[in-house]
Structures are given as C-alpha cells and as structure tokens.
Amino acid sequence: xxxxxxxxxxxxxxxxxxxxxxxxxxxxxxxxxxxxxxxxxxxxxxxxxxxxxxxxxxxxxxxxxxxxxxxxxxxxxxxxxxxxxxxxxxxxxxxxxxxxxxxxxxxxxxxxxxxxxxxxxxxxxxxxxxxxxxxxxxxxxxxxxxxxxxxxxxxxxxxxxxxxxxxxxxxxxxxxxxxxxxxxxxxxxxxxxxxxxxxxxxxxxxxxxxxxxxxxxxx
Amino acid sequence: xxxxxxxxxxxxxxxxxxxxxxxxxxxxxxxxxxxxxxxxxxxxxxxxxxxxxxxxxxxxxxxxxxxxxxxxxxxxxxxxxxxxxxxxxxxxxxxxxxxxxxxxxxxxxxxxxxxxxxxxxxxxxxxxxxxxxxxxxxxxxxxxxxxxxxxxxxxxxxxxxxxxxxxxxxxxxxxxxxxxxxxxxxxxxxxxxxxxxxxxxxxxxxxxxxxxxxxxxxx
DNA sequence: TCAGATTCTTGCGTGTGCGCATTTTTGCGC
DNA sequence: GCGCAAAAATGCGCACACGCAAGAATCTGA
Numbered sequence: 001x002x003x004x005x006x007x008x009x010x011x012x013x014x015x016x017x018x019x020x021x022x023x024x025x026x027x028x029x030x031x032x033x034x035x036x037x038x039x040x041x042x043x044x045x046x047x048x049x050x051x052x053x054x055x056x057x058x059x060x061x062x063x064x065x066x067x068x069x070x071x072x073x074x075x076x077x078x079x080x081x082x083x084x085x086x087x088x089x090x091x092x093x094x095x096x097x098x099x100x101x102x103x104x105x106x107x108x109x110x111x112x113x114x115x116x117x118x119x120x121x122x123x124x125x126x127x128x129x130x131x132x133x134x135x136x137x138x139x140x141x142x143x144x145x146x147x148x149x150x151x152x153x154x155x156x157x158x159x160x161x162x163x164x165x166x167x168x169x170x171x172x173x174x175x176x177x178x179x180x181x182x183x184x185x186x187x188x189x190x191x192x193x194x195x196x197x198x199x200x201x202x203x204x205x206x207x208x209x210x211x212x213x214x215x216x217x218x219x
Numbered sequence: 220x221x222x223x224x225x226x227x228x229x230x231x232x233x234x235x236x237x238x239x240x241x242x243x244x245x246x247x248x249x250x251x252x253x254x255x256x257x258x259x260x261x262x263x264x265x266x267x268x269x270x271x272x273x274x275x276x277x278x279x280x281x282x283x284x285x286x287x288x289x290x291x292x293x294x295x296x297x298x299x300x301x302x303x304x305x306x307x308x309x310x311x312x313x314x315x316x317x318x319x320x321x322x323x324x325x326x327x328x329x330x331x332x333x334x335x336x337x338x339x340x341x342x343x344x345x346x347x348x349x350x351x352x353x354x355x356x357x358x359x360x361x362x363x364x365x366x367x368x369x370x371x372x373x374x375x376x377x378x379x380x381x382x383x384x385x386x387x388x389x390x391x392x393x394x395x396x397x398x399x400x401x402x403x404x405x406x407x408x409x410x411x412x413x414x415x416x417x418x419x420x421x422x423x424x425x426x427x428x429x430x431x432x433x434x435x436x437x438x
Numbered sequence: 439t440c441a442g443a444t445t446c447t448t449g450c451g452t453g454t455g456c457g458c459a460t461t462t463t464t465g466c467g468c
Numbered sequence: 469g470c471g472c473a474a475a476a477a478t479g480c481g482c483a484c485a486c487g488c489a490a491g492a493a494t495c496t497g498a
Contacts, residue, residue: 018476158393166381169381205428274448275448
C-alpha cells in the first residue's frame with residue numbers, strides 16, 4: 001500500500017538513488033574535512049566514517065583519496081558540458097558551441113566552491129588530480145559532437161573531443177601554475193588573467209580543425 | 220694518473236651515467252620477469268632485487284609497478300618523436316612532419332618487443348599504463364613545434380602537441396580495444412587494420428589546426 | 439689531497455588501493 | 469508477504485606509494 005514510486009520520479013530506481021546518495025555524502029564529507037583540517041590531515045577512514053560507510057566502501061566509489069575532494073567541485077561538469085553543447089542552436093558553428101560550453105563551465109563558480117579551489121591550488125596532489133578531471137568530459141563531449149554532426153564518423157568525434165580536453169587541460173595547468181608562482185621567475189609571458197580567458201585562448205588553435213570537421217560532416 | 224675521462228665521452232658525468240644505468244637495469248629486469256612469470260606474479264621487490272637495488276630505490280625511478288615494464292618498450296619514444304620532427308626538412312608542412320614522426324614511432328617494432336606488446340595488450344593494468352605513456356611526448360613535441368615555427372606563441376605549441384598526444388592516445392586505445400575484443404560485438408565500424416594506419420587516420424582531423432597555426436606563425 | 443656541499447641510496451613507518459570471500463541489502467516474480 | 473537472484477557493503481589481507489631522516493657516494497673548489 002501507499003506505493004508511490006515511478007509517478008513523479010521517472011527512472012532512478014531506489015538502488016541507484018542510494019548509490020548516488022552515498023557518493024554525494026562521500027564528496028561532501030571529503031570536502032568538508034579537507035577544508036577544516038587541511039587536505040594532508042584527512043584519512044580515508046575519516047571520510048568514510050563521516051559519510052557513515054565502511055572504509056572499504058570508499059574505494060568502491062573513488063579510487064584515490066584526492067578524487068573525492070575534487071569530485072565535490074567537479075561533480076557533473078562532464079554531463080553539463082555535453083548538455084551545454086547540445087543546447088546551443090544549430091546555426092552556431094560547432095567550434096563556437098564547444099568553446100562557449102567549455103568556457104562556461106570554468107567561469108567563476110562564485111559560490112562556496114571559491115575557497116575549495118584555493119585549497120586545491122595549494123596542494124600539489126590535488127592540483128594534479130584536478131587537472132585530470134578534464135578528461136572526464138571527453139566521453140560525453142564526443143557523444144554531443146557526434147550528435148550535432150550526424151555525418152561525422154565516431155573516431156573523428158573522439159579525436160576532436162580528446163583534443164578539446166587536452167587543450168582545456170593545458171589551460172588549466174597553465175593557470176594553476178601561474179597562481180602558485182606569483183612573483184618569482186616565469187618572467188616571459190603568462191598573460192593569463194582569468195581562467196575563462198586563458199581557456200578560450202587555448203581553444204583557439206583548434207577552431208580550424210573543428211570547422212573543417214563540421215564542414216566535412218555536412219558533405 | 221691515467222685519468223682518461225671526458226675525452227671521448229662528452230658530458231654524462233659519472234653520476235648521471237649510473238642513474239641511467241640503474242634505470243635501464245630496472246626496465247630490463249621488470250620486462251624480463253614479467254615475460255617469464257606473467258605480469259601479475261611480479262612484485263616490486265623482485266624487480267628491485269633483480270636490478271640489485273633496494274625496493275625503496277625502485278620508487279625513486281618509477282612511481283608505479285607497471286611503469287617500469289612499459290618503460291622498457293616506451294623508453295625514449297618521446298625524445299625520438301621530437302628528434303624526428305626536428306629532422307624533417309623545412310619545406311614539408313608542419314602537419315606532415317608531425318604525422319610522419321608520430322606514426323613512425325608506432326610502426327611495427329618487429330624486434331623482441333613483439334611479445335612484450337602482446338603481454339601489454341593482455342593485461343588491463345598494463346594497457347592503461349601504456350596508453351598513458353603517449354602523454355610523455357607532449358613536452359618534447361611542444362618544444363619541437365615551437366622550434367620549427369619561430370613566430371608561434373608557447374601556449375599554441377603546447378595545445379597543438381597536447382592535441383596530437385590526445386589523438387594518438389585515442390588511436391592507441393581504439394587499437395588496444397579492438398585487439399582484445401576480436402569477434403564479439405562492436406559490429407559497427409572498427410576499420411582499424413594496423414596501428415600506424417589507425418594513428419594516421421586519427422591525426423587527420425588535426426591537420427587543419429596544424430596548417431592554420433603554422434601559417435599564422437609565418438605571418 | 440682533502441673538506442664541504444649535493445645528490446643518491448636505503449630502512450622504516452604510515453596510509454592507501456584493491457582482490458577476494460562473506461554478509462547484508464535491493465529488485466523482482468509469484 | 470515470500471523466496472531467490474543480482475548487486476552493493478563489509479572485513480580481511482597483501483602489496484604498493486611515498487614522506488622522512490640517516491648514511492654513502494659523487495661533485496666542487498681550494
């Protein structure tokens with residue numbers, strides 16, 4: 001009786017909901033503890049305990065200690081990039097759609113993630129882990145590209161999305177590096193400024209490739 | 220007396236020679252043991268002992284257990300790619316120079332590395348580690364690109380080399396995946412054939428970007 | 439030749455990643 | 469409601485990555 005399921009919620013079967021709940025709990029706990037005590041003073045046991053699960057379970061969700069912390073900030077960036085690309089009207093070029101979508105995800109989060117970013121930039125281990133998260137967009141982005149350019153073969157879509165991810169990673173590393181070595185050497189260029197700007201500049205060299213592939217896909 | 224040093228050998232100061240020697244010893248020992256017993260039955264202690272160093276020293280050279288094994292095959296691929304790009308005459312396009320140089324490094328090694336590759340494709344952990352080695356070319360390749368196109372800014376060179384690395388990685392993963400799932404599903408495309416062919420195809424979408432950047436660098 | 443400064447090696451201890459087998463939870467058909 | 473299959477959580481144990489500090493080897497300059 002009182003079996004109210006599937007009416008308002010369409011798919012997430014209870015099992016997947018709990019799964020996502022614990023994942024979220026781990027993310028939140030990891031971020032909170034890391035902000036409180038500093039990243040170095042947080043053991044996985046602490047995170048697991050704070051999330052109310054076994055330490056072993058933690059590694060069923062995250063394969064490294066830092067992953068949970070950065071995941072709290074990264075979360076569903078990948079799917080949002082893909083969705084943003086798909087949401088762009090069909091008359092804007094593929095390159096513009098992708099660049100805007102990617103840059104959009106890295107514009108000042110403003111909210112509480114501000115100090116989290118600061119912490120990430122401080123810890124080398126977190127920096128590396130954070131830079132690696134850009135590669136997660138490659139899968140969904142490849143799908144979005146293939147969806148937008150019907151004639152394009154799968155491999156090209158994958159290569160393009162991987163290149164976009166690589167460019168974004170370069171920009172991210174450049175930005176992380178510039179923020180950590182403020183006034184010392186590196187006296188040559190570093191016109192960085194804001195991350196969105198830097199990322200937009202980094203993606204520029206790929207525009208010809210995206211345009212050509214898009215044109216080719218339309219015969 | 221009888222101090223015969225520095226005459227024939229120009230620089231590698233004893234210290235660096237020993238360093239490279241132990242690194243090579245670790246590579247060789249790792250590969251040999253992995254081929255004999257299978258990758259799963261090799262502990263880092265075994266490799267260290269076979270190379271005549273402490274287990275702790277192993278991690279001063281390689282940060283993961285698989286790294287030493289794949290390093291035996293990968294070795295100096297990165298510097299050879301850069302050298303190959305630099306060696307191409309100045310009248311061939313940047314895109315052709317890079318594609319030929321990259322593809323060249325992944326053409327059938329033929330020699331004893333043949334069965335090593337087979338072993339790598341068999342073990343998932345080694346596959347992942349092997350796919351990651353392509354990113355090592357990005358640094359040297361970026362330098363080679365910047366060297367060839369003097370007017371190009373550093374960031375563009377980095378983005379292009381990172382994109383090339385990403386494309387190569389996609390090709391490699393596709394190839395590794397195709398060789399492990401021979402007759403099952405995946406019934407749609409997979410025109411792979413040989414790795415060099417696949418890699419050449421994967422790099423094609425980047426040609427417009429490379430051409431445009433090269434043209435722009437020459438004003 | 440020798441003393442001091444680098445750099446590499448090593449042992450130790452801690453925290454981590456993960457395979458495996460077991461127990462608990464969830465989903466589903468009756 | 470009930471029992472069974474699938475999947476997740478857990479406990480256990482081993483091997484690994486790495487920081488730290490002491491010791492040995494190498495480089496430097498006099």
